Amino acid sequence: MDPRYFLDEMSLDEIAFIIKARRESDDRVNRQSWEQTREICYYAFIAMRGNERIKEPEDLFKFSWEKKEIKGKRLTKEEAAEKAIRSRSKIKRTT
Numbered sequence: 640m641d642p643r644y645f646l647d648e649m650s651l652d653e654i655a656f657i658i659k660a661r662r663e664s665d666d667r668v669n670r671q672s673w674e675q676t677r678e679i680c681y682y683a684f685i686a687m688r689g690n691e692r693i694k695e696p697e698d699l700f701k702f703s704w705e706k707k708e709i710k711g712k713r714l715t716k717e718e719a720a721e722k723a724i725r726s727r728s729k730i731k732r733t734t
Contacts, residue, residue: 673702 645654674696681696693699714722 670702670704677702 677696677699681693681699684693684699697705
């Protein structure tokens with residue numbers, strides 16, 4: 640990219656897009672590196688201990704990007720108010 644274009648003509652939206660794309664690219668490379676490391680650990684573990692409890696690499700450890708989202712039911716206003724009151728009373732009892 641021409642530095643003159645970047646400094647003089649590029650809009651803030653374009654800069655934000657480039658930064659976001661670069662961050663996503665770096666994250667992808669970082670994830671691949673960690674997953675490769677886990678694979679190496681898995682095969683080293685299997686070579687030393689066998690596969691008694693560890694059946695696949697994900698059994699060794701999970702990464703934050705692999706965690707499934709837990710979707711709970713949506714609380715009504717009354718339920719949310721009751722939960723807030725209970726939380727406040729717990730906090731008051733501990734202080």
